[in-house]
Amino acid sequence: MALILNIETATKKCSVALAKSGKLIAIKEIAEENFSHAEKLHVFIESLLKENAIDIKELNAVAVSKGPGSYTGLRIGVSAAKGLCYALEIPLIAIDTLEVIARQLVIEHDALIVPMIDARRMEVFARFYDADYKAVSETKAIIIDKDTFNHIDKKMYLIGDGAPKCKEILNTSKFLYCEEIIFPSANEMTAISYEKYQKSDIEDVAYFEPFYLKDFMLNK
Structure with a gap:
């Protein structure tokens, strides 16, 4: 069994999901034009844990959408994920944002x-x-x-x-x-993060950085 917190902040949608062994327990998300990730993300995390009677120390890993996407959004999500992993001494899992969209x-x-x-x-x-x-x-x-x-x-x-x-x-x-715009959601991260967890496909918490793509290409 693995209890994984999944964080998606790469676009306008701020999305957080709790999953047990790849199965969704609960999710909180909102898509806003003004990118309210900084004020919403930690509130969502705290609310999910409290509402589902889960102690943060019970988490086995944290998964984060790694990009490409909004520079600011990615920094917020990755910083939160790294902070939790460092404090709790649990693995960090990175997931391609475009795959998260595709799986919808x-x-x-x-x-x-x-x-x-x-x-x-x-x-x-x-x-x-x-x-x-x-x-x-x-x-x-x-x-x-x-x-x-x-x-x-x-x-x-x-x-x-x-x-x-x-x-x-x-x-x-x-x-x-599609008739509606599809934003990446932490819901689609749950199965991917559990599969990566089982394979120990994890990141170095100290050195992991988001995949900005644009900065990478400009430096080539």
């Missing part, structure tokens, strides 16, 4: 899920996943134009807060969109 969609096996995080103007952070949520590309910062993805002949489900701005440009029949 079920598709046919000959198609692709393309989660997109808005990177301002016509740029998005994106990665391709197959129907089994296996990554089939690297994470990239992509500037969207009418020729983007011309080399791909599969049906593509574009989701995430970066997808809406693609609708007018990428409008052929191979591009499919």
Whole structure:
């Protein structure tokens, strides 16, 4: 058995979930335009533990969405996760934010899920996943134009807060969109974090940093 706290703050949604052996116990989340993560995150954590009669010392690990995403949002989530892991001497688990988005969609096996995080103007952070949520590309910062993805002949489900701005440009029949914006949620982190916990796929608490992508690419 493993009791894991899952933290997602990479986009406008601040989301925290408690899970036991990969099964959701409870979740608190809110998506706001003004990025209220700093004031909401610790309140959510405390409330979840109290409402479910769980002592913080019972946690076996903390999982955090590692990015890409908002610089400030990622810093808040990762700082909180590292602080808890350090104080409690428990493992830190990092989860790809784009995979968290992808897992909210079920598709046919000959198609692709393309989660997109808005990177301002016509740029998005994106990665391709197959129907089994296996990554089939690297994470990239992509500037969207009418020729983007011309080399791909599969049906593509574009989701995430970066997808809406693609609708007018990428409008052929191979591009499919959700009616509502899908933000990453700690709910989809629960199964991933438990699998990583079982494999001891953990991070060095002292040296772990979020995956900003943009900063990484500018330094290349």
